[in-house]
Amino acid sequence: MVENQPSVNDAATETYSKKMNMIQALNSGLDVMLGKDEDVLIFGEDVGYFGGVFRVTEGLQNKYGLKRCFDAPLTEGGIIGSAIGMGAYGLRPVPEIQFADYILPAYDQLVSEAARLRYRSNGEFWAPITVRTPYGGGIFGGQTHSQSPEAIFAHVTGLKTVIPSNPYDAKGLLIASIESNDPVVFLEPKRLYNGPFYGRPDEELKTWANSGDDSAEVPLGHYEVPLGQAAILRPGREATVLAYGTMVHVAKAGIEDSGVDAELIDLRSIVPLDIDTIVRSVKKTGRCIILHEASRYGGFGGELSALVQERCFDHLRAPIARVCGYDMPYPHAFEWDYFPGPIRLARALKTAVEYR
Amino acid sequence: MKGSNLPRLELHIPEPPSRPDTEVDFSHVNRGKAGAVRRPDIAAPEAEMRDLPYELIRVLDDENAAVGPWDPKLSADTLIKGLRAMMLTRAFDDRLFRAHRQGKTSFYMKSTGEEAIAAAQSMALDKGDMFFPTYRALAWLHARNYPLTTLCNQIFSNAEDPLAGKQLPILHSARAYDFYSISGNLGVRFVHAVGWAMASAYKNDTKISLAYVGDGTTAEGDFHEAMTFAAAYRAPTILCVTNNQYAISSFAGFAAPERLPFAAKALAYGFPGIKVDGNDFLAVWGATQWAAERARTNNGPTLIEFYTYRAEGHSTSDDPSAYRPKDEAKHWPLGDPVERLKGHLIALGEWSEEQHEALAGELKEKVKVAVKEAEAIGTLGQSKPPIDEMFEDVFEELDWRLKEQKAELHSRREGRD
Ligand SMILES: Cc1ncc(C[n+]2csc(CCOP(=O)(O)OP(=O)(O)O)c2C)c(N)n1
Numbered sequence: 001m002v003e004n005q006p007s008v009n010d011a012a013t014e015t016y017s018k019k020m021n022m023i024q025a026l027n028s029g030l031d032v033m034l035g036k037d038e039d040v041l042i043f044g045e046d047v048g049y050f051g052g053v054f055r056v057t058e059g060l061q062n063k064y065g066l067k068r069c070f071d072a073p074l075t076e077g078g079i080i081g082s083a084i085g086m087g088a089y090g091l092r093p094v095p096e097i098q099f100a101d102y103i104l105p106a107y108d109q110l111v112s113e114a115a116r117l118r119y120r121s122n123g124e125f126w127a128p129i130t131v132r133t134p135y136g137g138g139i140f141g142g143q144t145h146s147q148s149p150e151a152i153f154a155h156v157t158g159l160k161t162v163i164p165s166n167p168y169d170a171k172g173l174l175i176a177s178i179e180s181n182d183p184v185v186f187l188e189p190k191r192l193y194n195g196p197f198y199g200r201p202d203e204e205l206k207t208w209a210n211s212g213d214d215s216a217e218v219p220l221g222h223y224e225v226p227l228g229q230a231a232i233l234r235p236g237r238e239a240t241v242l243a244y245g246t247m248v249h250v251a252k253a254g255i256e257d258s259g260v261d262a263e264l265i266d267l268r269s270i271v272p273l274d275i276d277t278i279v280r281s282v283k284k285t286g287r288c289i290i291l292h293e294a295s296r297y298g299g300f301g302g303e304l305s306a307l308v309q310e311r312c313f314d315h316l317r318a319p320i321a322r323v324c325g326y327d328m329p330y331p332h333a334f335e336w337d338y339f340p341g342p343i344r345l346a347r348a349l350k351t352a353v354e355y356r
Numbered sequence: 357m358k359g360s361n362l363p364r365l366e367l368h369i370p371e372p373p374s375r376p377d378t379e380v381d382f383s384h385v386n387r388g389k390a391g392a393v394r395r396p397d398i399a400a401p402e403a404e405m406r407d408l409p410y411e412l413i414r415v416l417d418d419e420n421a422a423v424g425p426w427d428p429k430l431s432a433d434t435l436i437k438g439l440r441a442m443m444l445t446r447a448f449d450d451r452l453f454r455a456h457r458q459g460k461t462s463f464y465m466k467s468t469g470e471e472a473i474a475a476a477q478s479m480a481l482d483k484g485d486m487f488f489p490t491y492r493a494l495a496w497l498h499a500r501n502y503p504l505t506t507l508c509n510q511i512f513s514n515a516e517d518p519l520a521g522k523q524l525p526i527l528h529s530a531r532a533y534d535f536y537s538i539s540g541n542l543g544v545r546f547v548h549a550v551g552w553a554m555a556s557a558y559k560n561d562t563k564i565s566l567a568y569v570g571d572g573t574t575a576e577g578d579f580h581e582a583m584t585f586a587a588a589y590r591a592p593t594i595l596c597v598t599n600n601q602y603a604i605s606s607f608a609g610f611a612a613p614e615r616l617p618f619a620a621k622a623l624a625y626g627f628p629g630i631k632v633d634g635n636d637f638l639a640v641w642g643a644t645q646w647a648a649e650r651a652r653t654n655n656g657p658t659l660i661e662f663y664t665y666r667a668e669g670h671s672t673s674d675d676p677s678a679y680r681p682k683d684e685a686k687h688w689p690l691g692d693p694v695e696r697l698k699g700h701l702i703a704l705g706e707w708s709e710e711q712h713e714a715l716a717g718e719l720k721e722k723v724k725v726a727v728k729e730a731e732a733i734g735t736l737g738q739s740k741p742p743i744d745e746m747f748e749d750v751f752e753e754l755d756w757r758l759k760e761q762k763a764e765l766h767s768r769r770e771g772r773d
Binding site: 041067072073075077078081082083084085086087088089090091093105108109112113116117118119120121122123124125126157158160180181182228271272275 | 486518519520522523527529530531536537539540541544545546547548549550551552553554555556558559565577578580581582584585588745748749750751752755756
């Protein structure tokens with residue numbers, strides 16, 4: 001997967017990779033694609049001169065010029081709508097929505113237009129846009145800086161939905177998304193921007209650089225992590241844990257706490273979904289726990305649960321369990337009560353292995 | 357303020373000037389005088405054009421002469437081509453409307469009374485400029501001789517439907533004709549036109565875009581979004597409101613304060629708005645040319661309000677006599693676009709009643725033949741595109757879900773379940 005070549009941006013460089021946090025990795029992905037393809041351009045609220053409220057687009061306007069990375073009026077519908085028009089022309093826009101909580105004004109554009117343009121025109125028009133947007137909680141963001149809206153995109157035929165959980169994947173998946181000819185909603189777990197988070201708010205935070213996590217070592221050049229391929233982050237025999245985004249790290253902690261020998265799968269993209277990896281794992285372990293931060297009812301966990309039940313029925317030794325956010329808006333003061341942390345996962349794992 | 361003697365508030369609900377049981381009232385329509393509105397230089401500062409939206413740009417006067425600075429001075433040949441495109445649109449609408457009544461399709465929408473707008477713009481713009489149409493703009497295709505049979509195939513959703521049965525009748529897509537894919541949700545593509553134009557400018561191309569919304573649709577947020585984007589980035593686009601006075605049963609007063617020209621909305625965004633007689637083929641052409649020149653020379657967007665009247669029902673599902681006087685169309689002060697261009701050509705000595713009648717007959721026959729051809733392939737439900745097409749183009753490639761679902765469908769059809 002990793003191209004063993006010097007960076008395309010800086011051919012003179014001696015190093016092929018370096019430690020990056022997720023912000024830097026995403027920035028590097030954008031940098032690579034701006035350098036590679038004239039048709040790639042970036043716009044969104046505060047992404048230009050200022051470099052974005054999370055610094056993901058820092059320095060790009062300076063390096064590539066005003067026209068390649070610029071600020072947009074504060075209108076999410078306008079941002080996605082115009083990106084679709086640019087896509088139909090032949091560009092590969094990478095618009096940013098400042099917080100996933102604010103993608104809803106553009107929901108009509110994404111659902112009715114971006115997702116269906118190719119289908120309804122029978123292939124005459126399409127818009128290969130990649131909508132980047134920070135999502136997820138655990139940062140005291142309250143109701144409108146914490147949401148995990150992946151399920152409302154997963155239900156939309158024609159959209160791809162991608163969620164990285166570490167710097168290496170973030171860059172590789174972002175490049176693959178930009179190069180995809182289908183529209184992609186790219187959800188960035190902002191809780192993981194600076195370092196992994198295990199769902200233990202009292203624990204001292206680690207940066208990606210000092211986390212000891214190999215995925216913080218990011219190649220400088222162009223590489224892809226293909227969409228629709230999950231990663232098995234921890235092999236196990238007793239249960240399968242399905243997670244994505246921030247919850248991948250929470251799952252690591254929860255599995256450790258539980259003492260259960262669980263297999264951890266990072267889905268990486270929920271559309272397209274790597275069904276084969278999931279099914280193979282559950283058939284082996286006989287138990288499946290789904291972990292996501294979004295509220296439970298109607299969440300993507302419901303779909304995962306149904307798929308596993310349909311395909312692994314004869315192999316299941318315990319009911320499929322979902323560990324999710326509660327069915328309420330994301331509360332501020334009760335953040336750690338709402339957040340599905342490692343304790344809840346550990347309990348679900350123990351219940352599953354002790355079943356019958 | 358308890359106990360004060362302030363007057364009680366009252367909620368204002370806009371009401372149209374006339375209803376089925378009242379006299380037609382178009383007293384609010386100020387036609388102005390043909391040829392009277394000045395035509396500013398394309399590079400004139402916006403500040404010097406703020407009076408324009410309040411005037412009605414017209415070229416054809418009541419004596420059928422072309423007058424004033426907006427006259428595009430077209431050859432008789434071009435005018436006859438334009439007349440033909442409008443007449444073809446009308447003949448096609450009449451025939452396909454009947455096809456719906458006969459159960460050959462599920463739905464149809466006419467553009468009667470509005471044919472001049474898309475016909476003139478289709479001819480006035482260059483190949484490669486992209487049109488972001490509404491469902492009431494088939495005249496664009498007719499002006500460019502889009503194959504009628506193919507259009508009927510789409511309307512019948514038959515085996516040779518170019519959209520493979522995926523889309524409602526007349527929500528067409530014709531990339532080779534610079535005609536962007538239409539969809540059912542109103543307004544959304546107004547913003548696409550701006551993005552498309554921005555892309556053209558980004559690539560230092562020379563192409564511009566053109567987009568429509570109806571008067572009713574200006575109330576959607578997309579209108580504001582498109583105008584904001586067009587203004588900020590000076591996008592080379594022509595944004596048009598086809599003000600046909602109605603949105604289904606609601607009169608235009610719900611989308612804008614009564615009497616305020618839609619064209620004046622451009623003033624708030626800082627680019628010019630002009631209001632044009634939409635039933636005047638020459639005025640539509642002249643205005644389009646002006647706006648196109650502005651766009652092509654980096655002078656930015658223009659909003660054009662085409663002032664017209666929806667002469668027939670909203671769609672095959674609508675009966676306008678339920679909400680407006682039956683004969684209102686006959687009283688429309690700007691007349692009928694076909695009659696007016698015909699009158700002009702006759703006044704020029706380039707056309708005659710006999711020629712007109714002959715052309716009308718010829719076009720009727722042409723449409724009849726096309727409909728017959730499409731019928732021979734099949735009408736709705738009698739013939740279908742290949743079933744596998746249903747799974748194509750959701751994504752660039754079928755994912756595992758679609759592959760499984762396709763296999764499931766086939767096994768069911770083959771009776772293996
Ligand atoms: C977003 C959305 N809302 C409502 C409708 C239903 N609808 C279809 S056409 C129409 C009226 C549109 O009126 P106008 O914009 O004035 O265009 P006209 O039909 O007069 O050409 C409505 C309400 C729709 N298609 N899309």
